[in-house]
Each structure stands twice: as C-alpha cells, then as structure tokens.
Amino acid sequence: MKDESTEGRELGMPPQEAAAAARTRIDALVEVAEKKHFTGPWTLFYKEILRFWNIAGQTIVSPVITTMLYFLVFGYSLGDRLQEIQGIPYVDFLVPGLVMLALISNAYINSAFSLFIAKVHGTIVDLLVTPLTYTQFLTAYVSAAVVRAMLIGLIIWVVSLLMGATAWFNIPLALLFMFLTALTFAFIGVVIAIIGEDFDHINLLPNFLITPLTFLGGVFYSIEMLPEPWDTISLFNPVLYMVNGVRYGMVGVSDVPVWHGLVLLVAMNLFFGGLALWLLKTGKKLRE
Amino acid sequence: MGSKFGGDFLVRARNVTKKYDELRAVDDVSVEIRPGEIFALLGPNGAGKTTLIGCITGLITGFEGTIEMAGFDVVDDYRVTRRLVGLVPQELNYDAFFSVRQVLEFQAGYFGVKPSPERVESLLEQFSLLDKADANTRWLSGGMKRRLMICKALMHDPVLLFLDEPTAGVDVELRDELWQYVRNLRDQGMTIVLTTHYLEEAERLADRVGIINRGRLLRVDARESLMDEFGRRHLDVTLKHGDARTWAQKFGELNVEAVDDSMLRLHYATGDSNVNQLLQVLVGQGAEISDIETGRSSLEEIFRTLLREDAEEVSEGGAR
Numbered sequence: 371m372k373d374e375s376t377e378g379r380e381l382g383m384p385p386q387e388a389a390a391a392a393r394t395r396i397d398a399l400v401e402v403a404e405k406k407h408f409t410g411p412w413t414l415f416y417k418e419i420l421r422f423w424n425i426a427g428q429t430i431v432s433p434v435i436t437t438m439l440y441f442l443v444f445g446y447s448l449g450d451r452l453q454e455i456q457g458i459p460y461v462d463f464l465v466p467g468l469v470m471l472a473l474i475s476n477a478y479i480n481s482a483f484s485l486f487i488a489k490v491h492g493t494i495v496d497l498l499v500t501p502l503t504y505t506q507f508l509t510a511y512v513s514a515a516v517v518r519a520m521l522i523g524l525i526i527w528v529v530s531l532l533m534g535a536t537a538w539f540n541i542p543l544a545l546l547f548m549f550l551t552a553l554t555f556a557f558i559g560v561v562i563a564i565i566g567e568d569f570d571h572i573n574l575l576p577n578f579l580i581t582p583l584t585f586l587g588g589v590f591y592s593i594e595m596l597p598e599p600w601d602t603i604s605l606f607n608p609v610l611y612m613v614n615g616v617r618y619g620m621v622g623v624s625d626v627p628v629w630h631g632l633v634l635l636v637a638m639n640l641f642f643g644g645l646a647l648w649l650l651k652t653g654k655k656l657r658e
Numbered sequence: 659m660g661s662k663f664g665g666d667f668l669v670r671a672r673n674v675t676k677k678y679d680e681l682r683a684v685d686d687v688s689v690e691i692r693p694g695e696i697f698a699l700l701g702p703n704g705a706g707k708t709t710l711i712g713c714i715t716g717l718i719t720g721f722e723g724t725i726e727m728a729g730f731d732v733v734d735d736y737r738v739t740r741r742l743v744g745l746v747p748q749e750l751n752y753d754a755f756f757s758v759r760q761v762l763e764f765q766a767g768y769f770g771v772k773p774s775p776e777r778v779e780s781l782l783e784q785f786s787l788l789d790k791a792d793a794n795t796r797w798l799s800g801g802m803k804r805r806l807m808i809c810k811a812l813m814h815d816p817v818l819l820f821l822d823e824p825t826a827g828v829d830v831e832l833r834d835e836l837w838q839y840v841r842n843l844r845d846q847g848m849t850i851v852l853t854t855h856y857l858e859e860a861e862r863l864a865d866r867v868g869i870i871n872r873g874r875l876l877r878v879d880a881r882e883s884l885m886d887e888f889g890r891r892h893l894d895v896t897l898k899h900g901d902a903r904t905w906a907q908k909f910g911e912l913n914v915e916a917v918d919d920s921m922l923r924l925h926y927a928t929g930d931s932n933v934n935q936l937l938q939v940l941v942g943q944g945a946e947i948s949d950i951e952t953g954r955s956s957l958e959e960i961f962r963t964l965l966r967e968d969a970e971e972v973s974e975g976g977a978r
Contacts, residue, residue: 382866382880384695384844391847392694396668396742396817400728403741413767421755492751496810499715500768501740653719658678
C-alpha cells in the first residue's frame with residue numbers, strides 16, 4: 371500500500387506545513403466567526419420567500435382563486451337572500467371572513483410545510499449546522515410565512531374592493547389583526563413541523579382544528595344569528611376574535627369587543643412563539 | 659466565551675456520552691483532533707460515529723461531557739464553533755425547490771458569507787458539476803448529490819471538515835479523486851475528520867485512526883501503529899498434490915497452517931520477509947503450486963481482536 375501522506379511528518383502527526391497552515395486559518399476564521407452579521411437570517415428569509423414565490427401558481431394564485439369563488443357564490447348569489455347583517459351589506463360583511471380564511475391556512479401551511487419538508491428531505495441538517503441563532507432561524511421561517519399570508523390576504527381584500535365591496539373602515543387596525551393572526555399561525559406551523567413525524571401530523575391540525583374553527587369563527591355569519599347555546603359556545607373559539615377584529619377594521623362591526631381579540635392574539639403569539647423557541651433551543655425532535 | 663486558539667488541539671472532547679433511553683450511542687468518549695490532521699473514525703455501522711460527529715458539529719445536543727473547538731464550547735458558543743465547521747452528512751439530501759447554484763449560494767449565506775459566482779463555479783468545476791449548475795437538485799444522480807453535499811460543506815471555507823462515510827455508494831474513480839481532493843485540502847490547512855467502515859480508506863488517508871464500537875472509542879493511534887499491530891495479512895498457497903498438511907509441518911518458525919488438504923496459509927505482518935521465505939522453501943523443495951492469493955485481516959477481525967482485549971480489561975476490573 372502506498373503511503374502518500376507519510377513523508378514529511380512524524381508518526382501520527384500531520385505534516386508540519388499543513389499543521390502551520392491550519393493554525394493560521396483557524397486564527398483568521400475565529401476572528402470572522404466572532405463577528406455578528408445578519409447575512410445568515412436574511413439568506414434564510416430570502417430563500418423561504420423564493421420557495422413559495424417560485425411556485426406562486428400553487429402558493430398564491432390558487433388560494434386567491436378559491437377564496438374569490440367563495441366570494442362570488444356566497445356574496446353575490448346567496449348574499450341577495452341574506453341582504454344585511456348588523457346593518458352591513460352581506461357582501462361587505464363577508465370580505466374580512468374570507469381574507470382570514472385564506473390568511474390563517476396559508477400562514478400555517480407555509481411554515482409547517484417548508485420546515486417539515488426540510489426534515490423529510492434531510493436538508494434541515496444544512497441549517498442545523500449553521501451559526502444561525504435559534505431566534506434568527508425562527509424569525510426567518512415565520513417572517514416568510516407571514517409575508518405569504520399577508521400577500522394573499524391583501525390580494526383578496528383588494529380584489530373584493532375592486533369587485534364593489536366597501537370595506538375600509540379602519541385600515542391600520544385591520545392590518546394589525548391580520549398581521550398578528552398570521553404570526554400566530556406561522557408559529558403554530560413551526561411547532562407542528564418540529565414535533566410532527568409524518569405528513570398526517572401536518573395535515574391533522576388544519577383538517578380537524580384550524581378549518582373547523584375558522585368556518586365556525588364567524589367567517590360567513592354573525593354569532594348573533596346562532597341559537598343558544600351555540601352563540602355562547604362560539605365565544606370559546608379564538609378564531610372568532612381574530613375574524614371579528616379584522617371585520618371591525620374593515621367594516622366597523624364586531625360580535626365581540628375588539629380589545630379582547632388584541633389581548634388574545636398577543637397572548638397566543640407569546641405562547642406559541644415561546645414554545646417554538648423553546649423547542650429550537652432545547653433541540654427537541656430536531657437535534658436528537 | 660473561550661480563549662483564542664493557541665492550544666495543541668482544534669477539538670477536545672471530554673467524557674462525551676449521548677444516551678437514547680437505555681442505549682449509549684456514544685459512551686464516555688474523550689478524543690482530541692489536531693490542527694491540520696486527517697483523523698479517521700473507523701467503526702462498523704451503528705458504532706456511534708455519526709452520533710459523535712453530530713455532537714461535535716452541533717447537530718446533536720443534550721449530551722453529557724464537554725466539547726471545545728478552538729477553545730470555544732460547542733454548546734455555549736455554538737455561533738462561533740459552527741462557523742468553523744463544514745459537515746458532509748452521510749444521508750443524501752436535496753432541496754427540491756432550488757437549483758444547484760442557488761443551493762450553494764444559500765449555504766454560504768447561512769454562514770454569513772456573501773457567495774461569489776467565482777467561488778460557486780470553481781467548486782462545481784472541481785467536482786465536475788458545472789454543467790448541472792442550473793439544474794434542480796432533485797434530478798441529480800446519487801453520486802452527484804454526494805458531490806454537491808461536499809461543495810455545500812466547503813462554500814463557507816471552514817477550517818474543520820467532517821466527512822461522514824464520504825465514499826459510501828461512490829464509484830472507484832470518484833473515490834480516488836475524492837481522496838486526492840481531501841489530501842489537497844489538508845495541505846492547504848484544512849483539518850479533516852472522516853468516518854468510514856472501510857479499513858482501506860483509513861489506511862490511505864489518515865494520520866491517526868480512532869476505532870469505535872458500540873459507542874466506545876476503543877483505541878486512538880497513528881495509522882501505521884494500528885496497521886502494524888492489527889492489519890495482519892495472509893498468503894494462501896494452493897498445492898497441486900493435496901499434500902498441504904505435510905508441508906505445513908516444515909515451517910516451524912513461520913506462522914503457517916493447512917487450511918485443508920491442498921491449501922497452506924501463511925500469516926504475516928505487512929513488511930516482513932516471511933512470504934519470500936515460504937515461497938523459496940516451497941519452490942526449492944519441489945512443491946507444485948497451482949494458485950497463490952493474498953488476503954488481509956478484515957475490519958471485523960481487527961474489531962474482534964480489540965473487543966476481546968477490551969472485554970478482558972473490563973473483566974480484570976481495569977479502569978476504562
């Protein structure tokens with residue numbers, strides 16, 4: 371057997387030139403490594419944006435079209451029979467509900483799917499070995515999910531307005547509720563992607579919890595229209611507060627006090643954001 | 659924060675244990691990696707090689723013991739230590755959403771390095787992937803995916819490169835190129851740790867070899883020392899007349915046995931002159947040889963030897 375690497379070294383030691391070169395490189399790189407920079411999280415955020423943008427047909431256009439179909443069917447055909455709710459034309463009343471319907475599911479699915487597929491394809495390893503801090507990692511994932519959800523929500527909102535709806539009562543408040551809701555569900559998506567072990571786990575939550583809660587959360591109706599005890603039971607649905615917060619911002623009516631929704635959203639963000647960060651910091655399920 | 663690097667070792671692992679329920683995947687391992695060396699971690703599948711490098715690279719947390727890299731703790735100062743390391747994992751991976759070029763640019767970016775097109779193209783060229791630069795990574799063959807993973811690990815120009823079973827499933831030509839590439843990297847000042855279960859790989863590349871089994875690092879030594887001690891070879895000589903058992907009696911001073919009626923086996927260490935002596939005697943005394951074959955002790959045999967020694971030590975109450 372040819373010993374290519376034996377020459378110029380002591381037994382069990384690297385060649386002296388290589389060792390000297392290594393020390394020089396280590397010193398230089400340690401200096402670089404100690405510096406703070408934002409290229410890392412920015413790159414991850416940018417990559418996550420590109421991920422959905424490259425397939426915008428599926429990730430942006432498709433949910434917008436689906437939601438606009440609801441708008442046409444419920445708003446214009448059935449809306450003629452419903453006329454007004456709380457003094458608001460049904461078409462206008464529907465806009466915030468539909469915005470939230472799409473926003474919630476897309477915020478969740480973007481972060482959950484993207485992170486989970488990285489786990490399945492093994493590319494998560496490429497991220498876990500980087501110097502990205504846990505906060506940077508989380509921020510990049512949820513920011514991209516929030517961007518996608520807000521983008522879809524805004525498109526639906528604007529298209530509805532172009533189609534004749536009147537829904538601009540308090541735009542900053544509507545945007546705030548949309549943002550906080552998207553953030554909550556982006557955090558939930560990260561949590562589920564970390565603890566989920568197969569695609570069923572990822573789909574379980576939207577199928578059995580998020581979608582039902584959204585549909586029952588006043589997307590299409592006011593809880594005043596529900597008989598007892600369903601109107602009271604509805605008050606335990608957190609999505610109701612989110613939808614009504616946006617509804618107040620868009621058309622000026624709400625089934626529940628708006629500040630209840632704000633408090634709830636801040637609390638949910640703290641809880642799920644904290645949980646996601648804790649999972650990342652402890653490495654549970656990801657670094658085991 | 660740790661002190662600036664000035665010590666003898668780039669990595670110092672002290673009493674590292676990683677448990678999964680009852681299983682000790684890494685069991686009280688202490689090891690040092692020197693700057694500029696090629697260190698091979700040799701062991702069978704499931705020995706704990708990947709878990710150990712996972713602990714060092716930060717891929718695995720929640721282990722007992724301490725690991726320092728260039729004086730920084732890999733848990734507390736992970737931002738610094740992970741910047742120093744490149745890892746080529748064993749499992750092939752690919753990002754179905756992006757092209758080869760994009761994947762490399764992102765990987766550099768995560769480490770805070772602004773990727774230059776020159777860097778990307780020079781690496782792709784070295785690994786014969788330049789024509790695939792704009793292809794989606796999902797369409798690469800297994801060997802190409804492996805090469806892309808090596809490029810990814812090098813994009814941020816680390817000082818310590820971990821290659822986890824780099825030649826698993828790789829054809830011979832690429833394997834030889836890869837070995838040469840590893841040597842070149844080291845000559846330029848890269849420290850390299852590779853895991854393998856091929857004895858030959860360790861023998862061809864490494865300055866030092868660590869032998870690991872069932873989570874325990876049984877021995878760390880210079881490659882030559884380990885090979886001299888354990889890398890026994892044998893020469894099988896098939897005789898025409900089926901009189902091997904008679905011949906076997908004539909080599910008292912050599913370690914010769916008759917495997918069956920027609921085959922003699924000489925056990926020898928690499929570099930000694932016993933082969934010459936055996937053949938001279940056989941030919942000189944008129945034996946008719948129909949075939950000659952050489953072989954070497956397999957990794958399994960080396961492990962068995964080490965494990966036997968290890969078990970004896972434990973039963974004698976020796977400290978581990």
